[in-house]
Amino acid sequence: MRAPVTDLPIVLEDVSFVAGGVTIVERISLVLAAGSPTVLIGPNGAGKTTLLRLIMGLVPPTHGRVTWGGREDVAPTHRAMVFQRPTMLRRSAGGNIRHALAAAGVPRAKRKARAGELCALVGLDGLSDRPARKLSGGEQHRLALARALAKEPQVLLLDEPTASLDPAATKAIEDVIRAVVARGIKVVMSTHDLHEAKRLAGEIVLLHRGRVIESGPADAFFCAPRSEDARRFITGELLV
């Protein structure tokens, strides 16, 4: 019997990411432990997406290292990610989920039932046979969430999951995120919506120009920010 492997904690040690001579993420050290959601906030171009891609292991850091549960180079078996603009496979909604289940190694006989459960979890029951690319933006995001959950991840990374969605669609997504958190899955998400960060975050990481300005428990961050930039960001001033 092998000990149950876990990707947590995810530890970033002095991580930088440079692309085309531009430093996108600069010397970030961060520990993501099991528990309440970690929300990355910051203006556009702060490096939120790149940081999530580094945490997912989609790109290697230019400098520094990322470890998952103390190990390096771990395939994303226990991690899942929903991109800001998820790519829908050219199949039905159910077909998208079944493809993710197949990739996760779920036996064929169990896929149909599991796909149905996941559809219900994200509130897409009844839309299973619809072509995924014909769904609305909010529905596509929920389908992407269901697809990400197919592998029963320990860590779920969400890149601006509610950007460009209306309030009703935003609420639907946030409800799914709360259900996911209740299942004990570690959520790491980015947003530039402060209200959303307040609603969901256990921990806050404020990014600006590729650097971590401030990080810590959400309550403390919003009540008593330690840095001037954080205070300005919270009060709605523009960080440029």
Add this chain to the structure above:
Amino acid sequence: MPNNVSALQLLLTADPTLLAIIRLSLLVSFAAVILGGLIGVPLGAGVALTRFAGREVVIVVLNALMGLPPVVVGLAVYLLLSRSGPLGSWGLLFTPQAMIIAQTILVAPIIAALTRQTIEDLWTEYRDELAAMDVGPLARIATLIWDGRFSLVTALLAGFGRAAAEVGAILIVGGNIDGFTRTMTTAIALETSKGDLPLAIGLGVVLVAIVILVNAAAWGLRRAGERFAG
């Protein structure tokens, strides 16, 4: 086939010799497209998704092979299959099988080259998503072939167009034997050289009609599929 009868009469009376020619033409072309697809689609997708030394050379060669001269392929297959050739013992020269082999060689590179382009374009769109899903290399190829299926129909059609229109290769390896290896294109070439222009024209009209029908059917299939899968 009697000589002084018009192609229209032959068609309207469902002349068995003419029908046999049409049947063989379709059999050879479709068999070549199916075999060429079985070879070309995985090959093209494989080249699109793997990085190896000499990959650029393979892509250039694949693209160049789209313009492979049919008579050269016919000659090569002829040499392979002739009695004294390496595969002479198979006894396939001047048979429909030999014609299918020659046309498969012509069609496979066309399908492979067009598949590579299609799959590579799709890959840039799907790369992150499939990496995040931890989809293995073979499953990636399968996923992209399936999701590119409507565009790949165009690759198969290009292959079918090549096979249906081709005369040089099948003339050399088939021999245009009456009732055995005579196809529409080889018959047209023969009848024209014999001066039987009405029959040649009639066969030409049938051939063009078949090509249009096949393309229309594929187009309809693609539109219906896209309506469903987006």
